Amino acid sequence: MNPTQCAVEAITPLTPFVQRVLLRPEQPVTFLPGQYLQLCLTEQDKRPFSLACTPDSQLLELHIGGSKADEYSSQALNYLMQQQQAGQPVCIEGGLGQAFLRAERDNPIVLLAGGTGFSYIYSLAQALQQQGQNRPVFLYWGVREESSLYLQQQLASWASSQPGFRFIPVVQEPEASWQGRTGLVHQAVLDDFVSLDAYDIYIAGPFPMVGMARDAFLQQGAHREQMFADAFAYI
Numbered sequence: 001m002n003p004t005q006c007a008v009e010a011i012t013p014l015t016p017f018v019q020r021v022l023l024r025p026e027q028p029v030t031f032l033p034g035q036y037l038q039l040c041l042t043e044q045d046k047r048p049f050s051l052a053c054t055p056d057s058q059l060l061e062l063h064i065g066g067s068k069a070d071e072y073s074s075q076a077l078n079y080l081m082q083q084q085q086a087g088q089p090v091c092i093e094g095g096l097g098q099a100f101l102r103a104e105r106d107n108p109i110v111l112l113a114g115g116t117g118f119s120y121i122y123s124l125a126q127a128l129q130q131q132g133q134n135r136p137v138f139l140y141w142g143v144r145e146e147s148s149l150y151l152q153q154q155l156a157s158w159a160s161s162q163p164g165f166r167f168i169p170v171v172q173e174p175e176a177s178w179q180g181r182t183g184l185v186h187q188a189v190l191d192d193f194v195s196l197d198a199y200d201i202y203i204a205g206p207f208p209m210v211g212m213a214r215d216a217f218l219q220q221g222a223h224r225e226q227m228f229a230d231a232f233a234y235i
Contacts (some may be wrong), residue, residue, distance in 0.1 A: 003040060003091045004029055008084035009059055011077075019020040019054075019114055021080055023092065027072050027122040031055055032100035033127035033141040034120060034202065036230065037062075037110040040091040041075055042064025048096065050204060052119035060094070063119035073116075074104050099202060099228040101127050107200040107226065110193075111231055112213060115143060124202055125158075125165075134164060138192075142185025142205070147176055168192075186213035197223035203229040204221065211235040 006023035008029050014020050029037070033054055038046040053061040066077045089229055101124050109128070113121040117201050143149055146169075155167040170185040171178055181188050186209065193199070196217050203210050208229040218224065 003093050004118035004141065005089040006060065006092055007089055008080055011081060011084060014063060015148055018063055018065050018148070018150060019077055020029070021062040021064055021077075023062070023090065024058070025060060025092070025094075026089070029060060029094040031095040032102040033123050034228070036093055036120070037092045037094040037099045038096060039080075040093065041076065041079050044095065047072065050117070050120035050123065051075070052122045054123060054130060057129075060092070061119075063116050063122075063146070065116045096129070096199070097230045098233075099204075099230045101128070101135075101202075102200060103131060105134075105200055106135055108200060109138070110189060110196070110199050110201045111137065111139040112185060112189060112203045112205075113139075113141045114209040117204030117206070117209075118151070121202065125155075128156070128161075136164050136166075138166045138168065138189075140168045140170060140185050140189055143207075144172045144186075146171050146174065169199065182211075185209070186216055189213070190216055190220055193220065196220045199226065201227045202234065204231070207231050207235050 004025050006025045009022040009024045012020050036048050037049045038048050040046050049062045051060060052063050064073050064077050066074045111121045111124055125139055138205045149169050152169060158165050159167040168181060170181040172181050201222055203213055210229050
């Protein structure tokens with residue numbers, strides 16, 4: 001894998017705990033929707049982050065959580081900030097992962113994201129928009145608090161303007177004003193589909209959530225070869 005140097009173009013907040021990072025590669029990075037890159041802090045320390053953009057984007061977009069509870073991501077974010085302030089490039093390796101969009105298929109699609117796993121799902125959703133796919137797409141995004149739904153308005157706009165696209169946000173710890181779905185996001189999928197037999201399913205989020213969703217969906221008729229998540233290689 002040949003590394004690519006990138007300028008840190010911008011780091012801007014999406015929420016108090018999630019930053020949008022834009023990288024400008026010195027040369028084009030080839031990847032498929034749903035693939036990820038590795039940020040090379042050192043030759044031995046390479047950290048994977050989903051790409052939140054499509055392959056035709058001039059800038060590479062990442063959504064990185066920077067909470068103190070997530071040292072793995074916050075350390076990477078601090079490194080990016082330091083390089084930006086110093087005017088120094090960062091090194092990445094791109095086009096990684098096997099959970100990319102199977103564009104040649106015509107099955108209806110369930111996109112399932114937990115937390116910042118949304119960046120992976122967002123890349124897939126944008127690609128489906130660009131390709132003009134007419135198969136049904138159901139995007140479920142589970143978060144702990146409503147404030148974490150940082151692209152809720154855009155997704156709701158897509159859903160209102162496109163008959164085949166549905167957006168279902170699920171909040172685990174809602175405030176009294178929340179009018180939407182609550183609880184665990186994978187359970188919302190189980191509640192909505194009597195059988196998942198016909199669906200291609202793409203999943204990203206914390207490993208425990210991905211494993212729980214995989215096992216539950218198999219019991220609800222999903223096929224393992226029609227479920228895609230890079231986390232499957234580790235759980």
